[in-house]
Amino acid sequence: MPIRMYTDTPPSSPPPTSSHPSENQSHQPTNPPSYSTQSLHTNFIPRPDHLSQQILWIGCSDSDCTETTTLNFLPEEMLEHRNLGNMIIPGDLSSEISIRHAVCELRVKHIVVCGHYGCGIVRASSREGLPGLWSSKLDSLHAKHRHHIDLLPVQQRDDVFVELNILDQLRSLRGMAEVEEATRRGELSLHGMVYDPLSGRAVALSEGCSEDV
Numbered sequence: 001m002p003i004r005m006y007t008d009t010p011p012s013s014p015p016p017t018s019s020h021p022s023e024n025q026s027h028q029p030t031n032p033p034s035y036s037t038q039s040l041h042t043n044f045i046p047r048p049d050h051l052s053q054q055i056l057w058i059g060c061s062d063s064d065c066t067e068t069t070t071l072n073f074l075p076e077e078m079l080e081h082r083n084l085g086n087m088i089i090p091g092d093l094s095s096e097i098s099i100r101h102a103v104c105e106l107r108v109k110h111i112v113v114c115g116h117y118g119c120g121i122v123r124a125s126s127r128e129g130l131p132g133l134w135s136s137k138l139d140s141l142h143a144k145h146r147h148h149i150d151l152l153p154v155q156q157r158d159d160v161f162v163e164l165n166i167l168d169q170l171r172s173l174r175g176m177a178e179v180e181e182a183t184r185r186g187e188l189s190l191h192g193m194v195y196d197p198l199s200g201r202a203v204a205l206s207e208g209c210s211e212d213v
């Protein structure tokens, strides 16, 4: 059951007023990206039969989300990379080498990009203090969707922007040749998630057929 979902509702409908990400909501942007959020079920990513590193987790440096608890995996079964805003930026050697190592050498089966509601870095309203490389990607994403998200209350605007940022990072992941090749062979799956510190639970983002993210 989706707990947040963009719809094709005409833009004349009023914007939603609820601010909590776990409430039922629908948004009415003029050109909405197609995705929904789903509660994470217990066995979202099945545990492997034998002990091995199966997952690359890309998270935010200032998130208190514990990836092993969220996914019910052991620490030794996961590789972790964190930076401010859980970003994958072309030219960022740190994230690129982690991804390449995970995909090409460890041959992980899953990459999870997990953001969190309330992230102080990923804000639709303000990105003051971020260096240009980090800020410019978020600025571009905001510019692309501001006609929709700027209509929302500030808290909800930031929550939606956290979700859009996850979809944007997944898009960047798919742009990496190693990732594209592994997913094309069916050996790698990509997942977007957002952790809600209020509930202590994460939601998974399900993308629709739209590429407009």
Ligand SMILES: [Zn+2]
Pocket: 060, 061, 062, 063, 084, 085, 116, 118, 119, 120, 121, 122
């Ligand atoms: Zn954060």
